[in-house]
Amino acid sequence: MISLVGIAVADPIDDFMKSELTRTKSPSLVVGIVKDGVLVKHEVYGKSDLEKGTDAKKGDLYEIGSITKQFTAFATMMLVEEGKLKLDDPISKHLEEAPKAWEKIKIQNLVYQNSGLPDYAFEPGIGLADNFDRAKWMATMTKLPLDFEPGVAWAYSNSNYALLGWIIEKVSGSSYMTFMKERILKPLGMNNTVFSAPSFTSPHRTTGYLNLNNQFTIAPPSTASINSDGTIMSNIEDMVKWDAALRDRKLLKPKSYDLYLKAGTLNSGRWRPYAMGLNVSLPGAEPYYGHGGNSVGYSAGYACYPKAKISVIVMGNVYAFGGEPMAKQIAEMYEPSLKPIAPAIKTDPDSKRTDVLKEALAAIGNGKADDALLEPEVTASMKTRRAGMGAAGLAPFRNIEKLEFANEMSVGKDKLLTYKITTKTRDFIGTFLWSAGGKLAMASLRPDGPPKTG
Structure with missing residues (x-):
């Protein structure tokens, strides 16, 4: 006091x-x-x-x-x-x-x-x-x-x-x-x-x-x-x-x-x-x-x-x-x-890219190192023992309910994308590095609100 x-x-x-x-x-x-x-x-x-x-x-x-x-x-x-x-x-x-x-x-x-x-x-x-x-x-x-x-x-x-x-x-x-x-x-x-x-x-x-x-x-x-x-x-x-x-x-x-x-x-x-x-x-x-x-x-x-x-x-x-x-x-x-201020949802300039990103996140959630969706720096790190320890925390991304576009900025040849993610157990703000080759090169997540109950 x-x-x-x-x-x-x-x-x-x-x-x-x-x-x-x-x-x-x-x-x-x-x-x-x-x-x-x-x-x-x-x-x-x-x-x-x-x-x-x-x-x-x-x-x-x-x-x-x-x-x-x-x-x-x-x-x-x-x-x-x-x-x-x-x-x-x-x-x-x-x-x-x-x-x-x-x-x-x-x-x-x-x-x-x-x-x-x-x-x-x-x-x-x-x-x-x-x-x-x-x-x-x-x-x-x-x-x-x-x-x-x-x-x-x-x-x-x-x-x-x-x-x-x-x-x-x-x-x-x-x-x-x-x-x-x-x-x-x-x-x-x-x-x-x-x-x-x-x-x-x-x-x-x-x-x-x-x-x-x-x-x-x-x-x-x-x-x-x-x-x-x-x-x-x-x-x-x-x-x-x-x-x-x-x-x-x-x-x-x-x-x-x-x-x-x-x-x-x-x-x-x-x-x-x-x-x-x-x-x-x-x-x-x-x-x-x-x-x-x-x-x-x-x-x-x-x-x-x-x-x-x-x-x-x-x-x-x-x-x-x-x-x-x-x-x-x-x-x-x-x-x-x-x-951090929750980003405002905007009109998605590339809905097909968002669909592929959703597939890439589902692959990560399922522990699948999919070379068609993920850059080598992502698939390589997924195969480590430490990544295996944290796999349970990625389970919500197996079934994302909503993936809503908020922002993008250029980083070299790549794009840094921001999305609001809605899952059954918790919502997140995701920042993703999307490669010029159309693959996920990095993911950074922060919770958007407390865990959901019920």
Whole structure:
């Protein structure tokens, strides 16, 4: 509650966060909102430790999972600036274990997540909760075929950032954690930020949980077998300093920042809304970068709107919820102008194209990599293990009730199309890259209203 001249006024963000405690089943949540470089809201909710009944408090430490990747990419760009690395270096130049199958993979394929490397997190014995060393990781991963040829498609894989950590060690001559502490964390004053490990203890460390059938279990501690893809542990106060570094462009030269925040491109020349460890906005949208993070027992999210000068950081001690969507929703509550406006339906200039798009979406919903409807960058990414995990969420597109045209703009030879999508379970606003060859080259969806009931 906010007290204003003796009158208690409800804070909608507080109300939202309390409702999110219930929805996410996280024992605690913490939020930080930055406006014009100032931390204007910092609140905590719930319990940092259920067994002890400890209330969450400011300064508590949470693992931030894959938000770690943007730090690793940042370190990579530092080494590029120093001439110790080139983005077009083959990774075999810096990794003696690299097999012949990896010979076409370059550093840029790792940072932009388009290498084709399978995600090690799905492999028995070297998963996120397993204890292993580099030799075991390499022995497992070097035997696996690539999911696709480097640069053909975008597919999120923790393996990319695992390798970047080892490359940073090779070319810097320091351990990954030492490099990060000395070159990034200390200069930015992020003195409370550490790398999670079983041996790390602190009165500020929250307890991470797994929620299994509504029963909380203390999550096993991070094994720290690999640090560069997701083991940073931080708090709101330190993450505000990281946000300031990106906003004020500290520690890197302007040209390096331009690359760091620029969407990566595929062999086809088409972009994907992913920069170096950061999701970025689509053409024509409000400028944005951010990312979510999940680790064993924790979830987090970071969302930054640089033009509006608003950033949001959220953290929780349960696996797993979508931290980035939560952070974006809070930003939209704080600054309503950030909320995307539902596009107006217009007369469809090409109804035949819309019919083919509907077929393409149905193919995706059915998990069918149809080369007649989908460009290679779509079909290749559909065949990965991670895509299989998310297949259930695409089921509504098997039977779209309405696909209504709203807008189009040219992007090179292609068209960026916007549609309102009506399904039985939920409505969406879809943005689609439609190739000059008449195929779907990219799909981006956001919910248009809550799930339907009944």
